[in-house]
Amino acid sequence: MSDSRRCTFRWQRAALGLLLFTSGACSTGDAAAPRIGPGAQKTDDAPGAGAAPGLENDVGTVTIRRLNGTEFDNTARDLVGTTKHFSSAFPPDDGAEGFTNVADALTMSPLLFEGYDAAAEQIAAAAVANPKVVTCSGSTLESEDCATTILARFTKRAWRRAVTAQEVNRLVELVHDAETSGLTFAAGIHLAIKATLLSPSFLFKIEMDADPTSKEPHALEDYELASRLSYFLWSSMPDEVLFAYAEAKKLSQPATFDMQVRRMLKDPRANALVDNFASQWLLHTLTTVAPDPTIFPAFDDALRTSMGQETRAFMGSFLFEDQSLTDVLDAPFSFLDERMATFYGVAGVHGTTPVRVALPPSSHRGGLLTQASILTMTAVATRTSPVRRGEWVLSELLCAPPPPPPPGIPALPEQASVGTMRQRMEEHRRNPICATCHTQMDPIGFSLEHYDAIGRWRELDQGLPIDASGVLPDGQAIDGAGELASALKADPRFERCATHKLYTYALGRVPKAYDATRLADLTSGFARGGHRTRDLIIDIVHSDAFRMRRGGE
Amino acid sequence: MSTKLQRRKFLMGAGTLLALPFLESTVIGDRTARADTPPSLRRFMTFHFPIGVNRAAWSPTGSENDWRLGRSQAALSSHKNDLSVITNVDNTSDKSGGSVHTGRVASLLTGGDVPIGTHAMGTSADQLIASSLSGKTRFRSLELGTAILNENPNHEPGFDPVLKDHLSWSNGTPLPKEINPSALFDRLFTGSSLDSSPSGVRRQLQQSVIDAVRDDAKRLQSRIGKNDKVKLDEYLTGVRELELRIQATGGACAPGARPGPPADVRDRVKQMLDLSVLAFRCDLTRVITFGYEHTVTEQAHPWVGVKDGYHIGVTHNQPGAPYVAVNTWIISQLAYLLDRLKATADGSGTLLDNTIVYFASELGEGSAHDPRNIPVIVAGGGAGRLRPGRLLDRRGQGNANLLIALMQAMDVDVASFGNGFTTPLPGLVTK
Numbered sequence: 011m012s013d014s015r016r017c018t019f020r021w022q023r024a025a026l027g028l029l030l031f032t033s034g035a036c037s038t039g040d041a042a043a044p045r046i047g048p049g050a051q052k053t054d055d056a057p058g059a060g061a062a063p064g065l066e067n068d069v070g071t072v073t074i075r076r077l078n079g080t081e082f083d084n085t086a087r088d089l090v091g092t093t094k095h096f097s098s099a100f101p102p103d104d105g106a107e108g109f110t111n112v113a114d115a116l117t118m119s120p121l122l123f124e125g126y127d128a129a130a131e132q133i134a135a136a137a138v139a140n141p142k143v144v145t146c147s148g149s150t151l152e153s154e155d156c157a158t159t160i161l162a163r164f165t166k167r168a169w170r171r172a173v174t175a176q177e178v179n180r181l182v183e184l185v186h187d188a189e190t191s192g193l194t195f196a197a198g199i200h201l202a203i204k205a206t207l208l209s210p211s212f213l214f215k216i217e218m219d220a221d222p223t224s225k226e227p228h229a230l231e232d233y234e235l236a237s238r239l240s241y242f243l244w245s246s247m248p249d250e251v252l253f254a255y256a257e258a259k260k261l262s263q264p265a266t267f268d269m270q271v272r273r274m275l276k277d278p279r280a281n282a283l284v285d286n287f288a289s290q291w292l293l294h295t296l297t298t299v300a301p302d303p304t305i306f307p308a309f310d311d312a313l314r315t316s317m318g319q320e321t322r323a324f325m326g327s328f329l330f331e332d333q334s335l336t337d338v339l340d341a342p343f344s345f346l347d348e349r350m351a352t353f354y355g356v357a358g359v360h361g362t363t364p365v366r367v368a369l370p371p372s373s374h375r376g377g378l379l380t381q382a383s384i385l386t387m388t389a390v391a392t393r394t395s396p397v398r399r400g401e402w403v404l405s406e407l408l409c410a411p412p413p414p415p416p417p418g419i420p421a422l423p424e425q426a427s428v429g430t431m432r433q434r435m436e437e438h439r440r441n442p443i444c445a446t447c448h449t450q451m452d453p454i455g456f457s458l459e460h461y462d463a464i465g466r467w468r469e470l471d472q473g474l475p476i477d478a479s480g481v482l483p484d485g486q487a488i489d490g491a492g493e494l495a496s497a498l499k500a501d502p503r504f505e506r507c508a509t510h511k512l513y514t515y516a517l518g519r520v521p522k523a524y525d526a527t528r529l530a531d532l533t534s535g536f537a538r539g540g541h542r543t544r545d546l547i548i549d550i551v552h553s554d555a556f557r558m559r560r561g562g563e
Numbered sequence: 564m565s566t567k568l569q570r571r572k573f574l575m576g577a578g579t580l581l582a583l584p585f586l587e588s589t590v591i592g593d594r595t596a597r598a599d600t601p602p603s604l605r606r607f608m609t610f611h612f613p614i615g616v617n618r619a620a621w622s623p624t625g626s627e628n629d630w631r632l633g634r635s636q637a638a639l640s641s642h643k644n645d646l647s648v649i650t651n652v653d654n655t656s657d658k659s660g661g662s663v664h665t666g667r668v669a670s671l672l673t674g675g676d677v678p679i680g681t682h683a684m685g686t687s688a689d690q691l692i693a694s695s696l697s698g699k700t701r702f703r704s705l706e707l708g709t710a711i712l713n714e715n716p717n718h719e720p721g722f723d724p725v726l727k728d729h730l731s732w733s734n735g736t737p738l739p740k741e742i743n744p745s746a747l748f749d750r751l752f753t754g755s756s757l758d759s760s761p762s763g764v765r766r767q768l769q770q771s772v773i774d775a776v777r778d779d780a781k782r783l784q785s786r787i788g789k790n791d792k793v794k795l796d797e798y799l800t801g802v803r804e805l806e807l808r809i810q811a812t813g814g815a816c817a818p819g820a821r822p823g824p825p826a827d828v829r830d831r832v833k834q835m836l837d838l839s840v841l842a843f844r845c846d847l848t849r850v851i852t853f854g855y856e857h858t859v860t861e862q863a864h865p866w867v868g869v870k871d872g873y874h875i876g877v878t879h880n881q882p883g884a885p886y887v888a889v890n891t892w893i894i895s896q897l898a899y900l901l902d903r904l905k906a907t908a909d910g911s912g913t914l915l916d917n918t919i920v921y922f923a924s925e926l927g928e929g930s931a932h933d934p935r936n937i938p939v940i941v942a943g944g945g946a947g948r949l950r951p952g953r954l955l956d957r958r959g960q961g962n963a964n965l966l967i968a969l970m971q972a973m974d975v976d977v978a979s980f981g982n983g984f985t986t987p988l989p990g991l992v993t994k
Contacts, residue, residue, distance in 0.1 A: 105716075108716045124808075188768055222786065391870065405718070414662070563789060
């Protein structure tokens with residue numbers, strides 16, 4: 011009963027325009043309820059899966075987007091050459107759908123603005139010491155030419171758009187004011203640059219509509235397009251090449267656009283896709299997970315780092331090489347440094363840089379779900395958690411998160427901690443309210459029980475042999491990580507989920523109902539082309555939603 | 564020549580470009596007034612802790628004036644007359660359903676209803692109080708904690724993760740918490756570059772930077788959409804708060820030693836509570852919101868024999884003795900705060916006499932995700948507005964009604980609060 015109430019509620023929210031991932035949790039009692047989103051729809055439902063008629067051409071609108079911490083640091087780096095991590099002093103960015111580049115979740119607070127003020131002071135100091143920024147010297151008390159030259163160029167790059175003479179003059183005034191008050195020309199430039207860096211034009215990615223109230227789609231202006239590309243692919247500002255094409259209004263020409271996208275993907279800065287997109291998607295809690303040191307003395311921060319490096323390098327090979335993304339689920343290779351290789355029992359790897367290694371059967375590894383990073387992140391402090399592992403797979407790889415336990419479930423009677431984790435969980439599942447969701451999560455988690463809470467292979471749990479078998483909700487019997495990987499590889503929700511994640515990250519907004527058709531098209535293109543991520547990236551940036559926008563919200 | 568003259572005029576005039584109410588509050592604020600007769604400055608502090616309590620161990624017994632603390636409240640025995648325990652208050656203003664943690668956190672201080680597809684939560688009680696005191700202290704309010712929830716996406720599908728870990732909200736904008744004690748110390752006492760006792764000229768130049776960026780924002784404002792304007796308003800609030808800080812004169816108050824990196828979360832709590840007391844004593848702010856961990860924390864508490872993570876490992880899986888052990892420890896941290904406030908002289912009494920401490924959790928019996936009968940303690944004298952030392956059974960009252968009463972004690976009257984609450988919880992606050 012409470013289940014059907016929740017289903018109704020969830021569907022109502024979807025109807026309000028959110029493209030919701032409904033889970034299969036309520037499917038037993040509510041099979042007829044219409045659903046959208048990758049979590050619920052099967053490919054064969056495709057005709058019903060698109061956007062409502064009339065909405066397919068809605069390209070959507072992105073709220074002005076504050077640079078997140080990483081983007082701020084990278085932009086400062088590319089602007090003045092400083093490599094400081096200013097954002098480590100900022101409050102952490104909030105996110106949505108797993109990513110911290112979603113406009114609506116990126117709020118501004120007085121605490122953050124204080125952080126910007128302190129960072130701007132330091133970036134301005136780096137700028138005035140950089141001869142590429144301060145290209146002349148002079149005094150505004152005599153002539154404003156030099157200040158105008160410096161600030162016109164700097165502001166155009168910092169604001170990532172054409173600037174007006176009026177805007178530059180306002181900054182030159184600051185230099186003049188400083189000099190009038192007895193400060194040096196350099197100190198005046200420092201002040202003006204600081205103002206540039208505290209301006210909303212620097213701190214936000216701003217896109218304009220000729221008419222902010224009109225819902226009519228229009229193409230992005232060339233500078234705006236340059237920023238969309240650079241922040242998606244590089245997590246930073248456009249470079250001089252993009253700026254030059256933008257200034258000449260040529261970036262939006264299809265051939266130029268395509269050529270630039272391919273150039274950008276080959277640039278080392280595209281590694282930002284691994285560090286930000288893939289890490290946020292898959293390694294979100296690795297930095298905060300805290301296994302109990304008395305139970306797992308083998309875990310330390312160096313191991314945490316090595317675990318993260320493995321998964322990042324592994325994902326990098328899929329983002330930039332011609333491999334099917336579905337192979338991440340069962341790839342017989344990985345990227346290990348010496349510490350990880352030792353941890354897995356793989357011989358012959360030395361040093362701290364991860365290298366590509368063929369995984370021997372004795373390592374019991376193959377694919378993302380056998381990587382220690384994922385296995386550790388999804389455990390709790392003292393033990394494995396089949397529930398968390400199951401929930402993680404459903405949420406992150408299939409975009410089908412199970413609902414949380416409903417309110418008011420009576421507390422479980424306290425039980426003596428005896429038996430394997432699996433035996434204790436089976437007890438839990440006797441409660442029929444709990445069983446609805448746990449039948450989805452638990453078999454996935456159980457199949458990974460051979461890996462302990464920091465990802466080590468084990469044959470026994472509490473001295474008893476491990477049973478890694480289970481039955482997935484669709485009736486498929488699996489036993490162990492390998493068979494789980496095969497089942498996931500065949501699940502059409504994985505390709506839909508990957509498309510959804512990349513689309514969200516690319517646009518910096520949560521997909522809405524009107525994106526459904528576009529997402530379905532992108533997913534089928536992705537599948538047809540053999541699940542190559544690079545091709546999906548190219549398809550996304552060519553889509554209307556990426557190249558166009560509208561007002562009206 | 565003439566433009567240069569104009570510019571000089573602009574520079575010299577920068578200070579006077581400020582709005583009058585602001586000038587009033589900084590120049591004629593109570594810092595100068597205090598030199599003559601020290602008025603009783605009233606402070607408001609929230610101490611939030613996550614995932615409720617084992618209710619059997621928490622529940623006090625007896626009647627309003629003849630009562631005994633609950634078992635897990637033992638650490639408060641020396642403060643029994645400094646506080647009132649309020650029972651049967653519900654945190655149920657959120658009617659969205661489907662969320663067992665998110666909605667309870669987001670509505671605790673806002674009395675609100677969790678919005679769908681957005682994170683706007685209106686304005687929380689602490690921020691309404693802070694607004695009424697704006698300009699009187701260097702910091703409008705402080706938002707402090709010991710951990711930041713790094714859960715994204717929200718494990719409660721469809722709900723914005725932002726809602727799950729923010730107690731303080733200002734016009735729909737969540738206010739992030741500072742969890743690093745040494746960074747907080749720097750912010751309070753050394754501050755950013757702009758705070759280092761600027762000379763008149765320097766301050767004016769800093770003001771001119773502020774004026775320039777505000778001009779940029781205003782130019783933009785007329786050319787962007789509705790949602791964009793919300794973001795720009797958040798930005799302008801940041802600009803305004805920075806401006807206030809530039810103009811405010813630093814309080815003469817010995818800060819003591821800068822805290823080092825905390826050894827563990829116990830140390831972090833102590834440092835944050837010590838800095839809170841210091842910030843009140845130095846009158847750097849009058850509103851503080853402190854949160855211990857967050858609503859799905861897996862913090863272990865081995866010093867009380869609990870090695871399992873708190874949310875799943877304790878509140879769900881071991882809601883008996885281990886849950887009580889952690890509850891008892893958390894309550895002992897409230898006792899520590901009250902000790903410190905009571906040991907600090909303020910006006911003609913102690914800081915505790917002049918402070919309202921609101922101690923609460925978003926859930927009642929956490930193991931069942933029950934938002935009814937949440938644990939609430941209101942401590943301190945509130946500069947004469949509270950009559951502590953009582954056990955108040957307020958069945959049927961919402962936590963939002965309680966907050967309306969506490970806001971009244973802070974001289975903030977609201978016609979309607981949160982999700983349509985209008986009346987104060989009776990019998991708590993004296994006129």
